[in-house]
Amino acid sequence: MRTSYKTILTLAGSDGSGGAGIQADIKTFAALECYGLSVITALTAQNTMGVHAIYPVSEACVATQFRAIASDIAIDAVKIGMLGSAEMITVVASLLKELKGKPPIILDTVLGSSGGAPLLPPDALPILKAKLFPLSSLITPNLPETALLTDMKLPLSTPESIEAAAMKLQQAGAASVLIKGGHGEEEHCSDCLLHNNRFFWFSSKKILTNNTHGTGCTLSSAIAAFMARGETTENAVGKAKAYLNNALQAGADYHFGSGSGPLHH
Numbered sequence: 001m002r003t004s005y006k007t008i009l010t011l012a013g014s015d016g017s018g019g020a021g022i023q024a025d026i027k028t029f030a031a032l033e034c035y036g037l038s039v040i041t042a043l044t045a046q047n048t049m050g051v052h053a054i055y056p057v058s059e060a061c062v063a064t065q066f067r068a069i070a071s072d073i074a075i076d077a078v079k080i081g082m083l084g085s086a087e088m089i090t091v092v093a094s095l096l097k098e099l100k101g102k103p104p105i106i107l108d109t110v111l112g113s114s115g116g117a118p119l120l121p122p123d124a125l126p127i128l129k130a131k132l133f134p135l136s137s138l139i140t141p142n143l144p145e146t147a148l149l150t151d152m153k154l155p156l157s158t159p160e161s162i163e164a165a166a167m168k169l170q171q172a173g174a175a176s177v178l179i180k181g182g183h184g185e186e187e188h189c190s191d192c193l194l195h196n197n198r199f200f201w202f203s204s205k206k207i208l209t210n211n212t213h214g215t216g217c218t219l220s221s222a223i224a225a226f227m228a229r230g231e232t233t234e235n236a237v238g239k240a241k242a243y244l245n246n247a248l249q250a251g252a253d254y255h256f257g258s259g260s261g262p263l264h265h
């Protein structure tokens with residue numbers, strides 16, 4: 001029996017339908033043999049068809065949740081998902097500075113749901129960049145998020161334009177940047193990691209499935225898990241991508257609800 005597990009704290013929104021958010025994060029941590037801790041930043045009412053409503057949690061409640069955990073349990077990695085507002089970003093940034101040790105912080109730049117519901121207002125983008133990019137070991141925007149965060153125009157379809165965007169995001173303060181290519185038109189999903197002044201490209205054939213709810217949450221959580229387990233950033237990204245592809249493949253025949261279903265963890 002294992003008596004010690006690496007711990008990962010996710011600060012994110014709850015998705016009661018189990019596809020994305022906190023629920024996807026904790027399933028991923030468990031599947032990768034890590035112990036999941038969570039601070040809930042917002043409750044969402046949603047299902048496989050879309051987001052019905054968002055109920056933000058107060059900043060004071062988030063701070064109390066965070067301090068209860070951090071004062072008691074050592075944290076090996078942090079994953080940040082949906083924050084919902086500029087005020088929440090500010091509180092989370094100041095809480096992260098209270099953490100003992102320097103666990104890797106993976107920031108999934110969640111700006112909207114895959115169905116198109118906004119999960120962060122546009123006026124919070126400068127605050128996200130100013131307050132959370134400098135604290136993050138790695139940020140993981142997809143192509144639409146990259147365009148919004150860099151003021152570059154989609155489709156960002158050439159490796160040169162994606163590498164230029166990664167440089168721009170690094171100059172904005174993030175230590176390392178992973179731009180996820182899954183929203184592109186190509187048959188392959190090519191992700192670009194800028195780390196230690198080097199570009200690493202990860203390419204895999206796209207898995208054709210309607211069950212993609214929580215893809216971004218799963219990838220960033222898997223990266224956090226592999227980094228907590230001591231992998232280098234580039235190995236963690238490669239292994240997390242393999243985990244994600246398996247989860248997409250294994251969940252392709254799921255029938256939960258009528259919309260975009262979950263992955264298999």
Ligand code: PLP
Pocket residue numbers: 012013014015020021022044046081082110112113114212213214215216217218
């Ligand atoms: N976090 C929450 C709470 C969500 O509801 C969603 C999408 O619905 C996301 C994050 C982002 O999901 P995805 O991993 O599909 O980008």
